[in-house]
Amino acid sequence: MILDIERDQRRFKEIVRGRIRENLRKYITHGEMIGRRGKETVSIPIPQLDIPRFRFGDNGSGGVGQGDGEVGDPVGKPGDGPAGAGGAGSEPGSGHLLEVEVDLDELAQMLGDELELPRIEPKGTASITSKKAKYNSIRQTGPESLRHFKRTYLNALRRQISTGTYQPDDPYIVPIKSDKQYRSWNEVPLPEVNAAAVYLMDVSGSMTDEQKQIVRTEAFWIDAWLTKQYKGLETRYIIHDALAKEVDEHTFYHTRESGGTRISSAYKVCAELIEKSFPVSDWNLYIFQFSDGDNWGDDNNQAFELLSEKLMPASNLFCYGQVESPYGSGDFIDALRKQFGEEEKLVLSEIEDREGIYNSIKMFLGKGK
Template identity: 35%
Template sequence: MASTSRHDWSLHRKGPVDQARHNEKVKEAIRQNLPEIIAEESIITSDGKRLVKVPIRTLEEYRFRFNPNQGKRVGQGDGDSKVGDVIARARPGGQGGGGTQPGDQPGVDYYEAEVTVDDLAELIFEDLGLPDLRPKSTQEIPTEEVRFTEVRKKGPMSNLDRRRTIMENLKRNARRGMPVLGNITNDDLRFKVWEQEMRPSSSAVVIAMRDASGSMGEFKKYITRSLFFWMIRFLRTKYQDVEIVFITHHSEAQEVDEEAFFKMGESGGTRVSSAYKLALEIIQERYDPERWNIYPFHFSDGDNWSDNDNRLCVELVGKLLEVCNLFGYGEIREGGYTSSLMSAFSAIKDPRFVIVTITEKRDVYPALQKWFSRGGMAVG
């Protein structure tokens, strides 16, 4: 009679562990390609709820394979190789083919991973925060903080605690006289359980200013909306009750609602100082610096009306810095020129005036990182 007692049932238990490893590799692949991914138009124009398809390079399992760069060979015996020896390397000089040209090497396989905008936001925002957020005398906003509170035997694979899982496997095998890692079962799996706690943090207002003049072409308009899309999503994800003021300007500035801020067309000339004057008026009327952390952010192509207005802008930025934690100016360029406004701003040496220059889509993510770095942030 055939016996099945020696069958290795551990092969059937590797699914959860392999799934967790695969999910982590997908996350890492997305993380490495965030500069390209977050500026995709399909994401910016989405409602923020639907699935987004992200191209990911195929994640292959390690396996032995024949060396395609050598001819047919037959051999036997132990050979003279040692542990750690490199068996073979990819042959340089092979051609994979590009455009209409043929090649003799295999291509790189890609597949489309479906992720939600929330999944992307989690990866984008994991190391970001409002810089220099200070405790104020009154009015606080609760901030979400994730804490791992306990460990359980069941849970989603995304919360798998690898270290404790390995320890449980080693302990179980040691009890059987085999103190080695292997044959992981569902009984070995351990999962972190986390809770979202609300803790008080200082109140904050962000003043978002957008150049809506006629010189802001399609690319500049798209980059501006892309940056503000993620900025606003970041603020509302991390800080539950942060206030956001929306200002658009051409030769005149006006406060608008969020929908108009994103959808308003571009026309007219440019007088940047009008936006800064309005921001100062709003701060004086509604946001006492003793009670509020204040963060103005402005996007423009720097194509301002006159040198006189540039000098006025420098003066107004100085006044804003007297009452603000940080002022972020983003200039969107098509080409290598430096605007007259940027040249004027070079005279401002205050480290709280943070400038980013954007020339292509992949600059969006570094801009967010530069403005919302956790470094130096004092949270109350």
């Protein structure tokens, strides 16, 4: 009987997914996946599945013996001899992990199920897929206004040389109908980009490596979820201490700085970025800011001004996550509460430690805006 290997493979995948779901909270909180992200998939280490195998017993006695013994000597059982130091084993240990590749979308879906996140409804005109004509091909026919002069000329020249009608002393080129080439278009779909996520991270001296790791882990999962919700999500990263700058993903996940904390510097760069790249009418904008909240005292007012005038009106959601530092949670979150009170777009979350990442993501994305 031929076994259906595809059925077995499906079953194996189901088991693997089950294992990932079981351990998803652990993966979320411990950031094992950061830096493991490929183009489309994530490698997840899961404990190796046990494959059933036969174990041989001793059958209650030894086997046939050969050696120096005399007839009538008892044959010892295996393992009866004196204990001695063993050599290194050649078999792999039991702690091996199997790495499985999981699609990011699937992972985000698991996260959504696990955290019971509502599906974010895309909005705005850019979410409508449209096609655009792009002049990127050549045809033999077409209107004269689209005639490709260079190609037509080259064809005519080629023809005249090959037929011997070209005279170098009198280089007169006359294109005929078959020489003519026309520009033509193909319809290309417009990318479905309609949402952008901007991550702002405080990398000042008071943010320890542990805090930065918490931020990066949370940012990774938020990114995974939003990418699932919006095809072609644009992601931008801003880091700041007393000065802010836009950086690439790698820098965001690996940078180390030590300056003072001026949150307004990040807001300023973010506002400029929105103005330049993400017009409010066309974009769903999600801003996620992470800091230990230890802002230099005189900076709060400037930060609040930028937040209320530039960032809040432009964004669907402004999420601020305050990570607790060795000096306790900073005062910025309280200042935000006082200043913006019941502002609907503002979501605040205090992340005490790695275990807090889970609830923080739920708080940020649970609104489904």
